[in-house]
Structure formats: C-alpha cells, structure tokens
Amino acid sequence: MSLLLSKVNVYGEAAKDILVNGGEIVEIKSPGAISKADKVLDCTNKVLLPGLVDLHTHLRQPGREDAETILSGARAATRGGYTAVHAMANTDPVADSAGVVEQVFGLGEDTQLVSVYPVGAVTVELAGKQLAELKAMADSKAQVRIFSDDGKCVEDSVIMRRALEYVKAFDGVIAQHAQEGRLTLNAQMNESALSSTLGLTGWPNVAEEAIVARDILLCELVNSRLHICHASTRGTVELLKRAKEKKINVTAEVTPHHLLLDEEYVKGYDPVFKVNPPLRHLDDVISLRNALAEGIIDVVATDHAPHPKEDKETEWAAAAFGMLGLENALSVVSTVMVHGQNFSWRDVARVMSEKPAEIGRKPEHGQKISEGARANLCLVDPEVEFIVNAGTSVSLSRNNPYQGMKFKGKPVATIFKGNLTYQEGGN
Amino acid sequence: MKHLYSINNLSKSEAISILDTAKSMAEVGGKAVKKLPTLLGRTVVNLFFEDSTRTRISFEAAAKRLSADVITFSAKGSSVSKGENLKDTAQTLEAIGADAVVIRHWASGAAETLAQSNWINAKVINAGDGTHEHPTQALLDAFTLRESLAPNQKDLSGLKIGIVGDILHSRVARSNVLLLNLLNAQCVLIAPPTLLPIGIENWNCQYSYDLDSQLAELDAVMMLRVQQERMNAAFFPSTREYSRDFGLNSTRLSQMKPQSLVLHPGPMNRGMEITAEVADSNQSVIRSQVTNGVSVRMSVLYHLLSGDAA
Numbered sequence A: 001m002s003l004l005l006s007k008v009n010v011y012g013e014a015a016k017d018i019l020v021n022g023g024e025i026v027e028i029k030s031p032g033a034i035s036k037a038d039k040v041l042d043c044t045n046k047v048l049l050p051g052l053v054d055l056h057t058h059l060r061q062p063g064r065e066d067a068e069t070i071l072s073g074a075r076a077a078t079r080g081g082y083t084a085v086h087a088m089a090n091t092d093p094v095a096d097s098a099g100v101v102e103q104v105f106g107l108g109e110d111t112q113l114v115s116v117y118p119v120g121a122v123t124v125e126l127a128g129k130q131l132a133e134l135k136a137m138a139d140s141k142a143q144v145r146i147f148s149d150d151g152k153c154v155e156d157s158v159i160m161r162r163a164l165e166y167v168k169a170f171d172g173v174i175a176q177h178a179q180e181g182r183l184t185l186n187a188q189m190n191e192s193a194l195s196s197t198l199g200l201t202g203w204p205n206v207a208e209e210a211i212v213a214r215d216i217l218l219c220e221l222v223n224s225r226l227h228i229c230h231a232s233t234r235g236t237v238e239l240l241k242r243a244k245e246k247k248i249n250v251t252a253e254v255t256p257h258h259l260l261l262d263e264e265y266v267k268g269y270d271p272v273f274k275v276n277p278p279l280r281h282l283d284d285v286i287s288l289r290n291a292l293a294e295g296i297i298d299v300v301a302t303d304h305a306p307h308p309k310e311d312k313e314t315e316w317a318a319a320a321f322g323m324l325g326l327e328n329a330l331s332v333v334s335t336v337m338v339h340g341q342n343f344s345w346r347d348v349a350r351v352m353s354e355k356p357a358e359i360g361r362k363p364e365h366g367q368k369i370s371e372g373a374r375a376n377l378c379l380v381d382p383e384v385e386f387i388v389n390a391g392t393s394v395s396l397s398r399n400n401p402y403q404g405m406k407f408k409g410k411p412v413a414t415i416f417k418g419n420l421t422y423q424e425g426g427n
Numbered sequence B: 001m002k003h004l005y006s007i008n009n010l011s012k013s014e015a016i017s018i019l020d021t022a023k024s025m026a027e028v029g030g031k032a033v034k035k036l037p038t039l040l041g042r043t044v045v046n047l048f049f050e051d052s053t054r055t056r057i058s059f060e061a062a063a064k065r066l067s068a069d070v071i072t073f074s075a076k077g078s079s080v081s082k083g084e085n086l087k088d089t090a091q092t093l094e095a096i097g098a099d100a101v102v103i104r105h106w107a108s109g110a111a112e113t114l115a116q117s118n119w120i121n122a123k124v125i126n127a128g129d130g131t132h133e134h135p136t137q138a139l140l141d142a143f144t145l146r147e148s149l150a151p152n153q154k155d156l157s158g159l160k161i162g163i164v165g166d167i168l169h170s171r172v173a174r175s176n177v178l179l180l181n182l183l184n185a186q187c188v189l190i191a192p193p194t195l196l197p198i199g200i201e202n203w204n205c206q207y208s209y210d211l212d213s214q215l216a217e218l219d220a221v222m223m224l225r226v227q228q229e230r231m232n233a234a235f236f237p238s239t240r241e242y243s244r245d246f247g248l249n250s251t252r253l254s255q256m257k258p259q260s261l262v263l264h265p266g267p268m269n270r271g272m273e274i275t276a277e278v279a280d281s282n283q284s285v286i287r288s289q290v291t292n293g294v295s296v297r298m299s300v301l302y303h304l305l306s307g308d309a310a
C-alpha cells in the first residue's frame, strides 16, 4: 500500500510530496507533483522528522506487567513519534543473558509498532560484581550494543574498566547510571537549600559528577565508548565539554523532565515529581538546555519509567522513583528548545533520532529523509498548543509529571516500516 | 488555619492566639477536675507510624481534657518496609468519622500529603514528620519562653534563642526557626558543620560552630537530642568530643545570663548533650515544657475543631 505525505515540511523546511511504499521512501517531489497513492495524508504546515529513537525506556516486561508491557509501552512510543526504543535491563528477570534479551526483542517484534532493542545488563543481576555474558547478548538475535545496569551504577572501578574494554570487541557502549552510592544513601531529592527546608535527604550533584569524571578517564584509558545516562547537573556538562574537547568517545543524554522541570516542583511532596536522578536546581536545568543546543549533550532520552498508582500514591519517601516520558518527550523538546530557544527541527531530528540510532548502532533508524531511506518517520504539528491530560495516556501507568501543563507542538502521526502506527484522531 | 502540618500554616496573629488560648487551657490543668466539654462528641485519632510515647500521651491528655473521644492507631512501617499504606489508613479513619488526625510519621511531608490528599476530610495536625517539622513542639517551646521570659508581651521580640545540636536531622529545629522568626525572636543555630543543613546561610537566622562564643548572648538555649544512629555515621569523631564541645554543663551554664533558660524537647541523653546537673537546675524548664505541651495541644485542637462545631 502506498502512502503519500502531501505538502510536508521536511525537517521543518521546504514543503515536499513524499511517497512511501514497501517500507521505503520511494519518491520526494515538489508539492503537487505526485498524484497517485492508495492513501493521502494532507501534511500542510506539518513537520516531517525521521522516526524518533529512545535510548532509555523502561518497559517493565518481564516482571512488572502491571506497570507496563512491551505492547503498552510500544503504543505509548508510537503516540510520542517513536519508531524505536531501547528497553532497559532492570526487569525481573534481569536482561543479563541472551535468553532474556531475545525474549524481549521477540515480544517487541510482535508488536509491529516499534523496534524494541533490549539493553543488556553490564553485570549479572545488576549486582555490580560479575560481568554478564555481554558477547552472547551482542551475538544474539537481539544484537545488543548498549549495555547498562541502569537503576544502579556500576560503582566498582575495575568492573567498569573491564566492561568498557570488553565491549570494544563488538562495538558496544557502556551506558552508565552515574550515582555514587555512599553520597546518595537514602537520598530523596536534589541536595540544596530546598532539601534542607523540606527535610528530605539530599542527592548532591557531586555524586553524579564523581562517577562521570572517573568514567571519562577510564574511557580515555582503554579507548572505548561511554554513554552517560540522564545527565542532570551543570558539573556533568562541564566534564562532558572537556572530554569532547579531548576527543574522548563519550556521549550523553538528557531527559525531557530534566530539561523542563526544576526542584521547586518537589514542594508539596507530590511523588509524581520523585525521580532519579532528582529534579535539579534551575541553574542545572538551564545548563542542560544550553548543552543540548551546543551538542555537548548528544541526545534526549526519556527514561520513561511507568509505576502503578499504588507506588506513587504514598508518602514521598515510600514512593517509587520515576516518571512517564514517551508520549510527551517531543512536546517538551518542542516547547523548551524549538519555541524556547534557537533550536531547529533539524536539531530535533539529530538529538531524538539520528544520534540515538548511531549510539545504539541501529542504522535502520535515524536515516536521513531521502529517496531509498527506510520509512520510519514522525509527523509533527509544530504550532498546536494543548494541555496535557494524563488520563488519555495509552501507558498502563499514570505517573505523568506534565499533567495540566501547556505545551506547543506534538506528534500527529508515526510511520513505522511504511505503516501508520499512530495518527491523531485516528485509531 | 485549616490544618497544622507546618508553622508556615500560621500567621503571626494565629500563632499568638494559640499561645493565648494555651494560657487559659493551662488554668484548666491547675484545677481538680481537669476537663472542659469543648470537644464533646468529636473524635481525635492519634495516628503513629513511629513510636513516640511522650508525644502520644501529651496529645491524648490534651484531647481528653477537652472531652473528645480519643483513638490511638499505631501503624507499623518504616523507610525499609513500606508496611501500612497511608492512603488505606486515612480512608479507614475517614470511615470511622475522625474529626482530627494527629499524625506522627517517619517520612518528611507525610502530614502535608495527608492534609492535601482527598483521602480524608479531618483536620491534620503534624506531630512530627521525618526530619521536616514538629509544629506543636515549637509552639510549646514558644509558650514556655513567653511565660518565663516575656510574660508582658504577645510575641518574643527582644529574645535571643540558641538551638544546639543535630540541626540537620531535627524537625524541632526547623519548626522553631520558623516560629521564632514569626514571633520576632532572634535565633542562632549552633552545631558542628556536619550537623548544619546545606544552605543554612540563607535561613532566617544566625549560625555558629562554637557554643562557648554564643553563651553570654543567649536568653535561652534549646539542647537537641543526639540520635544514636548519628554517632557512628561520621557526623562527629566521638561522643566524647561532641560532648566536650556541644554538651551543656554547669560551667557553660554559668556563662549564660542569670535568668536564662534551658530547654530540651526530650528524651534527653544525660551526660551527652546535657549533664544531669543542668537538666535538674533552677534554670531548666524541661519539665514545664511537658506540662505546657498539653496546654498548647489543647489550644491547637480547640482552634482547629471548635470553629466548625458538630
């Protein structure tokens, strides 16, 4: 079946007609030049981007299917304009073996909605003691290239060094959740004047930066690839900047929530704002925005972390860490970066699709929009203003921190392997 | 005042009004029949997620002297085991028909969460939440200070109060800093740097690492309890060193103004932050604090519950 995207602003630039067929972009012509197609989408004033790629998604399956399943997470991904997600390893059982990653990969394929690429655990059971069988996961059907103990930090310096060295054999990357454990014992929020008045144990910036600094040095030592998950502090930005100046092979992601929200939201103790790493000071938020604009931070990754109601409807200290992200990530980036500062839709394509696909070594995603490219695409209404209604989410969870907030710009259609997997107002 | 989960719930005039009412309530405590019919037929629940015999019996006595029905609910749970669910518990109390819930909880913010939730309609009184606040303790401290040091004024202007010890983890200190400010007293927090919160420079008070340098200036000193679990967590090298620098003994007491007062929220570690001699001295008002606690809590219950008579 052929699909015509008529008068679409490619990367937010000149309008074109784009014909999709057989999972590929077969023709790109001036508006009005293509007339025949089985289905036509009028895309006037819409922006076309390559399908978004998330490097950091918690799909909860296997183990916590009450919070999210691979299918419900995939649906949420299509709503957010995503055509690929990387499923984090902290499931139950942990994705630390070829068997589990193949299971997750297979369930992802079954959805036919997005590519689900499992992230493999760095260490057995995420325990930080013994390397998981990284090569077996890399060689499996899932073709794992990103390894992470996310949720936990690989704290042992020797284990981290060995992991970085070992994955060089198959062009892997270690994605580090940078959190020094002793400095963050029982931590509940950003350490600051506010944490002092709220009486919540603080999570100081240095607990992230100390690990980032060490890992950059280890990465340089063994000449491997390092990726920093959810960078959250201005000190991390400085470390990344220096590492990149020295051509050390380190990349970093920032979450939508760390780009938008600061620690002030913790006032009132609503656990929907409880997340790890925590919401930081406004100075950090601004530094992260600038770092993304300057390319010091490479990508936006959601850290989509679904939790059932009972894990969030509690006193702050008892609540789970994490917030939803897939469905609203693009709207946050559009609002904060495109409408908020000088950030083009080409930049959005870079940080939400091209770079993530490159880091994950998934060349079938993040391709330039051109004839012959895979038809993994995201259609955006750049100007529409709307108020977030968490109740309409297709995720199984409702821990959406953006409830009631006003955003400008959102995905209106998603195309995966040439098929419409989401169309606003459609089904 | 709809709830009392923080001193920030109070205006200056409301705080003064609570102290004034507490004074009338104190007169009830002096009578042979220590009972008023004010809250007859109202139900006050003491909801304790953390053990505190002193605070619990003080609230129980306060509610009973106002003729309220008192139910005490000891809920299990800790930061380690989630245990009793706050929402379920609240809904149970709502079904029972609680008019006020006095909540003591190990988690900072639990009282505010309960007050702001739609789980329960009762008035919420914070009897200590984690390391956040303990507003009735601050009110009883202010009442004690006013009775002894400023009986002819409404607020505490002109007084300088030192708070000594583990400020970092102290809900008593947080509530006291807010209330002393509200009542125009000066306040100085005294502790080793490890036990002062981040951002203390921007709190509305002074701070010092040196108790001895402050003594001559103070009208009263509040000694905070040093919790056992801090003693092995590198906040200070040894209990002996702590005690040497921050313990209140007779020598230090003699450097204070003759009419100055010694307060302690209890329970005390005698010999650690305070010597037995000081605790039992004429300047110690530690036992008055306990008595005043009942009057102040009667006053708080009265102000919260009598406005909307059943």
Ligand SMILES: [Zn+2]
Pocket (backbone or CB within 6 Å): A150, A151, A152, A177, A229, A230, A276, A277
């Ligand atoms: Zn993480």
